[in-house]
Amino acid sequence: MGVTRVLQVFTVMNRGGAESMIMNYYRKIDKNKIQFDFLVHRKERGAFDDEIESLGGKIYRFDPINPFFPKQYYQALRTFFKEHTEYSIIHSHLNTFSPFPLKIAKEFDIPCRIAHAHIAINEVNLGSFFNPKEGIKETLKKLVKFQLKKKIKRDPSHFFSCGEKAGKWLFGDIPFTMMNNAVDTRDFAYDTLVEKRYKEKFGLQDELVIGHIGRFVSQKNHSFLLQIFAALLKENPNSSLVLIGDGPLRSSLEKEAKNLGIYHKVHFLGVRTDIPQLCQMMDVFVFPSFYEGLPVTLIEAQSAGLKVLASDTITTEVCLTDDIQFLSITDTPNVWVDKILAGASSNKANNVEVITNKGYDILKNTEVFQDFYLKQVNK
Numbered sequence: 314m315g316v317t318r319v320l321q322v323f324t325v326m327n328r329g330g331a332e333s334m335i336m337n338y339y340r341k342i343d344k345n346k347i348q349f350d351f352l353v354h355r356k357e358r359g360a361f362d363d364e365i366e367s368l369g370g371k372i373y374r375f376d377p378i379n380p381f382f383p384k385q386y387y388q389a390l391r392t393f394f395k396e397h398t399e400y401s402i403i404h405s406h407l408n409t410f411s412p413f414p415l416k417i418a419k420e421f422d423i424p425c426r427i428a429h430a431h432i433a434i435n436e437v438n439l440g441s442f443f444n445p446k447e448g449i450k451e452t453l454k455k456l457v458k459f460q461l462k463k464k465i466k467r468d469p470s471h472f473f474s475c476g477e478k479a480g481k482w483l484f485g486d487i488p489f490t491m492m493n494n495a496v497d498t499r500d501f502a503y504d505t506l507v508e509k510r511y512k513e514k515f516g517l518q519d520e521l522v523i524g525h526i527g528r529f530v531s532q533k534n535h536s537f538l539l540q541i542f543a544a545l546l547k548e549n550p551n552s553s554l555v556l557i558g559d560g561p562l563r564s565s566l567e568k569e570a571k572n573l574g575i576y577h578k579v580h581f582l583g584v585r586t587d588i589p590q591l592c593q594m595m596d597v598f599v600f601p602s603f604y605e606g607l608p609v610t611l612i613e614a615q616s617a618g619l620k621v622l623a624s625d626t627i628t629t630e631v632c633l634t635d636d637i638q639f640l641s642i643t644d645t646p647n648v649w650v651d652k653i654l655a656g657a658s659s660n661k662a663n664n665v666e667v668i669t670n671k672g673y674d675i676l677k678n679t680e681v682f683q684d685f686y687l688k689q690v691n692k
Contacts, residue, residue, distance in 0.1 A: 316344070316345065316346060316347065316348050317346065317347050317348070317401075317402070317686060317687065317690045318347075318348045318349075318350055318399050318400060319347060319348070319349050319350070319400070319402045319403075319404055319686055320350050320351075320352055320400045320402065320403050320404065321335055321349050321350065321351050321352070321404050321406065322351075322352045322353075322403060322404065322405040322406060322407060322411075322414050323335075323351060323352075323353050323354075323406050323407070324353065324354050324355060324377075324407065325353050325354065325355040325357070325359045326351060326353060326359030326360065326361040326362055326365060326372070327359045327360045327361070327528070327559075327584070328360045328361070328558065328584055328585075329528060330431065330494065330605075330606070330608050330609040330610060331406045331429075331431045331475075331606075331609075332359075332361060332406075333609050334475070334494045334495070334609050335349070335406065336361055336364070336365075337495060337496055337497065337609075337675045338495075338675065338678070338679050338682060339365075339368060339370070340368070340497075340675075341497075341675055341676060341679040342679055342682075342683050343683060344368065344369060346683065346687060347683055347686050347687070348369055348370065349365075349368075349370050350370050350371040350372070350373070350400075351365060351370060351371070351372045351373070352373045352375065352393075352414070353372060353373070353374055353375065354374075354375050354376065354377050354378055355374065355377065356374050356376070360584050373393065375389060375390075375393075376389070378407075378410055378413050380410065380413070380461060383413055386413060387413075387416070387417055390413075390414060390417040391417055391420070391421075394417060394418070394421040394423070400423060401423060401424055401425060401689065401690060402423075402424075402425040402427070402686060402689055402690070403415065403418045403423055403425070403426050403427065404427040404429060404473075405426075405427060405428055405429060405469075406429045406431060408429075408430060408431055408432055408458070408462075408483065409458040409459075409461035409462045409465070409483070410461065411428040411429070411465060411469070412428075412461065412464040412465055412467065412468055415428060415468040415469050416467070416468045418468070419468045424470065424689065424692070425470055425471060425689040426468060426469050426470045426471070427469060427470070427471045427472075427473055428465055428468075428469035428471075428472055428473070428483075428484075429473040429474065429475075429492065430472075430473070430474040430475065430479040430480050430482065430483035430484060430489070430606065431474075431475050431479060431606040432479055432482070432483075432604060432605060432606045433476075433478040433479045433481075433482035433483075433604060433605070433606055433628065434458060434459070434482065434604045462482075462483055465483055465484060466484070466485075466487060471490065472484050472487050472488070472489035472490065473489060473490050473491075473492045474489045474490070474491060474492070474606075475491075475492065475493070475494050475606045475607040476491070476494075476606060476607035476628050476630045476631070477491075477628070477630055478606070478607070478628035478630065479606035479607060479628070490685075492678075492682060493672055493673050493678050494606075494607050494608070494609045494612055494673070495612075495672075495673045495674060495675040495677075495678040495679075496609065496612050496613050496616055496668075496673065496674070496675055497674070497675045497676075498616045498664075498665040498668045498669055498673070498674050498675075499665065500589040501589045501592060501613055501616035501617045501665075502616070502617075502663055502665045503593065503617055503618035503661045503662065503663050503664075504593060507590055507593040507594075508593040508594050508661075510590075511590050511591065511593055511594035512594045515555075515580065515594065517553055517594060519551055520551050520552060520553040521545075521549055521551060521552040521553070521596050521597075521653075521657050522552075522553050522555055522594055522595045522596045522597075523542060523545065523552060523553070523554045523555065523595070523596070523597050523598075523599055523653065524554075524555045524557070524591070524592065524594075524595030524596075524597070524598050524599070524614075524619070525538060525554070525555070525556050525557070525558075525598065525599055525600060526557045526558060526588065526610045526613075526614075527557075527558050527600070527602070527610065528558050528559065528560040529558060529559060529560030529561065529562040529563040529566055530560050530561065530562060531562065531603070532602060532603055532604060532605075533601075533602050533603075534601045534602055534603050534624070534642060535556070535562065535566050536566065536569060537601050537642060537646070538554075538599060538601055539554075539566065539569055539570055539573060539575065539579070540573070540646045541599060541601070541646040541649045541650060541653075542554045542575060542578075542579070543573045543574075543575050543646070544646040544647050544649075544650045545646075545650045545653055545654075546575060546578060548650055548654065549654065552578065553578050553579075553580060554575075554578060554579045554580065555580045555582060555591070555594075555595060556579065556580065556581050556582065557582050557583075557584075557585050557588070557591060558583070558584065559583050559584050563581065567581060588613065589613070589617070592613060592614060592616075592617035592619060593617060595614075595617075595619055596619070596620070596656075596657050597619065597620045597621075597622065597653050597656045597657055598610075598611075598614040598619045598620070598621045598622070599621075599622045599623075599649070599653065600614075600621065600622065600623040600624065600627070601622075601623070601624045601640075601642050601649070602623075602624055602626065602627060603624070603626060603642070604626050604627075605626070605627045605628070606628075607627075607628055607630055607631050608627065608631060611623060611627070611631045611637065612631065612633065612668065612673050615633050615634045615636055615637060615664055615668060616664055616665065616668050617661075617664075618636065618661035618662045618663060618664050619636065619661065620636050620637075620638075620656030620657070620659055621636055621637040621638070622637075622638055622639075622640055622649060622652050622653060622656065623637060623638070623639055623640075624639065624640065624641070624642045625639040625640060625641050625642075626642065627639070633664075633667065633668055633671045633673060634662070634664050634667050634668070636662065636664070638652060638656075640652060
């Protein structure tokens with residue numbers, strides 16, 4: 314039997330949580346048995362594209378899905394499946410947009426059609442439109458997602474989720490399989506020498522380093538993070554904020570940092586490949602998202618022994634160690650600052666064994682899902 318090619322469906326292969334998760338699996342999977350190809354919905358290259366191609370994966374580029382007028386997308390996808398008959402497994406990571414590719418996959422009798430849940434969105438009410446932290450645009454996007462998820466049950470053959478909360482949000486009462494957002498814990502194991510080297514590299518030897526990893530999009534609530542950091546600087550001027558990632562809101566957040574008078578203490582590092590080492594130089598990881606699924610970044614941060622402060626909108630399933638606390642995004646920045654200062658005084662721990670025992674190490678998880686894929690082909 315030849316190599317089984319699995320078509321992974323994403324928006325674009327940038328360094329988001331779902332994308333980082335699937336790349337963790339891709340690096341470890343036996344490519345003599347299984348190969349991943351990627352169908353993406355952006356014409357530009359993504360941050361992981363070079364690595365995907367170096368690992369033998371193919372990347373197919375489509376235009377973005379228009380959920381209100383999907384006819385053109387359906388036509389393009391029908392043409393694709395007529396030309397590419399090698400796929401018996403389609404694994405969609407588009408959350409509420411998964412019905413679009415899986416509808417056509419079902420039409421072409423592709424037997425294994427996986428819808429994978431990666432987010433859980435809080436309910437929208439009238440007050441959401443007037444919430445200055447979220448705004449009308451974000452609330453309207455949520456409303457569209459709530460409508461689209463009603464179609465999710467129709468076309469998948471299998472339902473996967475990163476966690477219980479995300480799975481129940483997207484799939485309701487349909488049973489689903491957990492595919493853990495596993496990481497290579499050995500890469501993130503706390504190392505004092507790496508911490509020292511990276512703090513020296515960025516001139517942060519004597520600084521309290523607050524870290525965040527995530528795209529610059531409204532979901533991540535960077536604006537509130539900047540307010541928290543501005544309040545922290547009043548308490549501890551020897552503090553720095555390290556922001557890893559990129560996205561459409563970067564320029565506006567840079568402007569906001571300047572308006573708050575904190576820009577000189579905020580390090581916008583962009584998209585990086587040395588995430589494990591950057592985590593080492595952080596002291597506290599702050600993650601005030603409006604909503605998430607089960608964030609890979611919080612698994613990574615705990616693996617690195619960091620103290621983590623996360624918004625209480627995020628599922629407590631991500632709590633794998635004693636190093637994470639949950640706070641409300643309705644709390645004042647000063648409440649978060651108090652917790653940051655308390656966490657900064659604690660020593661970092663080597664959490665590799667703890668994370669592994671909780672089932673989030675990549676090696677064992679890869680074996681499980683490699684077996685799953687192969688069983689689908691051998692049915």
